[in-house]
Amino acid sequence: MLRSSLVSLAVTAATVTGLALDPRATTPYDSTWHPSTYTTAQVQSLLSQKLRCCTALSVVFGSKVSYPNSTTYDASLLSYWSIQEEEVTPTCVFTPSTKEDVSLAVFVLNVGGKVFPGRCNFAVRSGGHTPFAGAANIEEGVTIDLKNLNSVIVSADRTTVNIGPANRWQNVYSQLDAQGLSTSGGRVATVGAGGLITGGGISFFSPRYGFVCDNVLSFEVVLASGQIVSANATSNPDLWRALRGGSNNFGIVTNFKMRAFAQGEFWGGYIGLAVDSLQTQLQAFEDFTGSPNYDPYASLIYSLVLDPASGTWSVACSIEYTKSNPAVVNPPYFQNFTSLPQTFSTLRVSSLTDKTVELAYSNPIGFRQLFATGTYGNSAKQMLAIYQAGNSTVQSIRNVPGLQWSLSYQPEPTIITSKAVTSGGNSLGLDVSDGNLVNVLLTATWNNTADDARVNAAAKALFSQAGASAKKLGVTNPYLYLNYAAPWQDPIAGYGAANVAALKAASAEYDPSGVFQKQVPGGFKLK
Numbered sequence: 001m002l003r004s005s006l007v008s009l010a011v012t013a014a015t016v017t018g019l020a021l022d023p024r025a026t027t028p029y030d031s032t033w034h035p036s037t038y039t040t041a042q043v044q045s046l047l048s049q050k051l052r053c054c055t056a057l058s059v060v061f062g063s064k065v066s067y068p069n070s071t072t073y074d075a076s077l078l079s080y081w082s083i084q085e086e087e088v089t090p091t092c093v094f095t096p097s098t099k100e101d102v103s104l105a106v107f108v109l110n111v112g113g114k115v116f117p118g119r120c121n122f123a124v125r126s127g128g129h130t131p132f133a134g135a136a137n138i139e140e141g142v143t144i145d146l147k148n149l150n151s152v153i154v155s156a157d158r159t160t161v162n163i164g165p166a167n168r169w170q171n172v173y174s175q176l177d178a179q180g181l182s183t184s185g186g187r188v189a190t191v192g193a194g195g196l197i198t199g200g201g202i203s204f205f206s207p208r209y210g211f212v213c214d215n216v217l218s219f220e221v222v223l224a225s226g227q228i229v230s231a232n233a234t235s236n237p238d239l240w241r242a243l244r245g246g247s248n249n250f251g252i253v254t255n256f257k258m259r260a261f262a263q264g265e266f267w268g269g270y271i272g273l274a275v276d277s278l279q280t281q282l283q284a285f286e287d288f289t290g291s292p293n294y295d296p297y298a299s300l301i302y303s304l305v306l307d308p309a310s311g312t313w314s315v316a317c318s319i320e321y322t323k324s325n326p327a328v329v330n331p332p333y334f335q336n337f338t339s340l341p342q343t344f345s346t347l348r349v350s351s352l353t354d355k356t357v358e359l360a361y362s363n364p365i366g367f368r369q370l371f372a373t374g375t376y377g378n379s380a381k382q383m384l385a386i387y388q389a390g391n392s393t394v395q396s397i398r399n400v401p402g403l404q405w406s407l408s409y410q411p412e413p414t415i416i417t418s419k420a421v422t423s424g425g426n427s428l429g430l431d432v433s434d435g436n437l438v439n440v441l442l443t444a445t446w447n448n449t450a451d452d453a454r455v456n457a458a459a460k461a462l463f464s465q466a467g468a469s470a471k472k473l474g475v476t477n478p479y480l481y482l483n484y485a486a487p488w489q490d491p492i493a494g495y496g497a498a499n500v501a502a503l504k505a506a507s508a509e510y511d512p513s514g515v516f517q518k519q520v521p522g523g524f525k526l527k
């Protein structure tokens with residue numbers, strides 16, 4: 001069926017029901033529309049029989065729509081990182097092969113949602129690594145699983161790379177490593193591109209190139225109308241900025257054109273440190289993060305990990321020094337950490353792919369998971385207070401079966417936040433005036449649904465105590481990293497009033513009837 005037929009179907013449906021139709025739905029789309037063998041009459045008949053949107057999609061897309069207990073459907077659910085997302089059971093899973101498939105499906109869902117409100121809700125899923133239920137999956141709705149949009153194509157001049165949204169970073173890096181190139185992306189092999197980039201993105205290369213979203217030269221986006229547009233510095237620049245942090249609020253990104261750069265093997269890995277020198281380590285972290293001469297090749301994740309059985313903590317630092325050709329072993333910038341006695345070390349020179357595979361071992365799929373986050377001014381005292389809050393709030397849940405509880409501190413110095421300005425701007429609301437910051441991530445893992453409420457309550461208590469100590473120490477910051485936020489946090493509000501207003505304006509412009517606000521309820525929405 002041609003788009004013109006669908007447009008007339010939409011107009012008919014809108015006329016019959018008296019509902020206003022998104023004006024963009026009738027805007028002609030300037031590329032070849034996805035052909036299908038079905039007639040307007042057939043689809044119209046389906047909709048008039050008030051069948052659910054999955055049926056309409058099945059008519060148009062056949063076997064690209066799958067249902068419970070089919071191999072495709074079950075594999076899609078089993079590939080979510082957390083059990084909470086895996087437990088959400090959509091009516092059907094749609095697995096498009098092309099951007100035109102995505103476009104036609106969004107058009108059908110948009111129309112269907114207007115004819116039968118509440119019946120054509122959908123979710124957008126790339127790597128499926130958001131921990132909480134419903135971010136990239138939906139009960140009684142359509143989950144658009146982009147898993148087949150996973151190409152990696154380097155430009156002829158090797159300065160850019162096009163990546164499909166459902167790439168896992170391992171797939172991107174292994175192809176780029178082979179060509180002596182890289183791009184800014186996730187640090188864990190299994191994580192997806194789509195969510196990570198549109199939510200901001202922290203990379204080993206962030207001190208060199210900023211947040212991952214700052215490295216998007218152009219987004220290819222399917223809007224609510226089904227129209228496929230580019231969002232970049234010269235075409236729809238307000239949408240370009242909105243998608244740099246605005247997550248799933250504006251459309252479905254079907255391609256990211258990223259900056260690429262020469263990169264070879266580099267030095268890094270994990271070291272374990274004894275917790276008895278904690279205060280020294282936290283001071284080293286503050287010095288590292290706050291240095292006026294921050295070394296742009298230095299990337300650090302400092303993690304405190306609880307052993308719930310004994311109540312004791314240990315420290316693991318992910319240290320990466322991304323200088324290559326040649327790689328630099330044991331660079332001075334890390335020596336306040338590397339000179340301390342180590343309980344273990346995996347430091348070595350190897351590829352980016354190898355480093356991200358290593359980080360994936362400590363983040364296995366298939367557990368109940370919670371992320372929660374805070375951002376604070378760089379202060380060893382605050383990091384100690386958060387550790388103490390993490391230790392005191394966990395005591396009442398230490399007996400939760402399968403509990404894992406860890407705190408990660410990541411430098412977010414001005415060398416990172418300054419990059420947004422020079423790369424066209426983003427929506428995160430961070431800049432050099434925020435000073436050097438520390439991103440704090442709590443990761444909790446446990447076995448049983450019955451403990452969900454207790455674990456969430458302990459996490460809330462932790463961040464409430466962390467907020468109180470930040471206030472006392474004068475190190476508060478409203479920013480919450482969206483990709484680390486718990487469902488009870490509001491990261492978009494933390495972008496600040498001006499950014500929120502710009503995001504709302506972009507939503508009004510590109511999605512005037514609010515399809516991505518109302519029909520896509522999952523994840524972090526504009527409010």
Ligand SMILES: Cc1cc2nc3c(=O)[nH]c(=O)nc-3n(C[C@H](O)[C@H](O)[C@H](O)COP(=O)(O)OP(=O)(O)OC[C@H]3O[C@@H](n4cnc5c(N)ncnc54)[C@H](O)[C@@H]3O)c2cc1C
Pocket residue numbers: 081123124125126127128129130131135136146165185186187188191192193194195196197198199200201202203247248249251252253254363483484522523524
């Ligand atoms: C093990 C692990 C390691 C991590 N490591 C890092 C790291 O190194 N750096 C970092 O910054 N973050 C990291 N994160 C956080 C990560 O950025 C988020 O979990 C992110 O959401 C993952 O993206 P995804 O595509 O896998 O997620 P999904 O759950 O598929 O999507 C996340 C959100 O984005 C939306 N979305 C997805 N694709 C699209 C699209 N194409 N168009 C529009 N909206 C879309 C979804 O609707 C959903 O709301 C990590 C997370 C985990 C679990």
Ligand SMILES: *[C@@H]1O[C@H](CO)[C@@H](O)[C@H](O)[C@H]1NC(C)=O
Pocket residue numbers: 068069
């Ligand atoms: C899927 O299979 C399981 C058991 O194999 C069964 O309990 C369940 O009802 C099936 N679901 C559907 C929707 O058919």
Ligand SMILES: *[C@@H]1O[C@H](CO)[C@@H](O)[C@H](O)[C@H]1NC(C)=O
Pocket residue numbers: 217218230231232233234235257
């Ligand atoms: C921006 O989009 C326009 C329109 O599609 C395109 O011609 C241009 O090449 C894009 N710019 C970049 C940097 O990709």
Ligand SMILES: *[C@@H]1O[C@H](CO)[C@@H](O)[C@H](O)[C@H]1NC(C)=O
Pocket residue numbers: 284287288289291332333334336
């Ligand atoms: C290492 O520690 C010393 C103080 O012990 C400090 O002056 C220096 O800035 C630190 N170096 C880095 C790179 O953090």
Ligand SMILES: *[C@@H]1O[C@H](CO)[C@@H](O)[C@H](O)[C@H]1NC(C)=O
Pocket residue numbers: 313388391392395
């Ligand atoms: C953690 O809290 C427990 C209970 O209050 C206390 O006994 C223990 O000493 C604390 N551990 C650390 C490292 O602060």
Ligand SMILES: *[C@@H]1O[C@H](CO)[C@@H](O)[C@H](O)[C@H]1NC(C)=O
Pocket residue numbers: 401402447
């Ligand atoms: C938690 O689940 C894991 C994986 O299923 C299992 O190995 C472990 O024994 C469980 N722990 C408890 C205390 O039940």
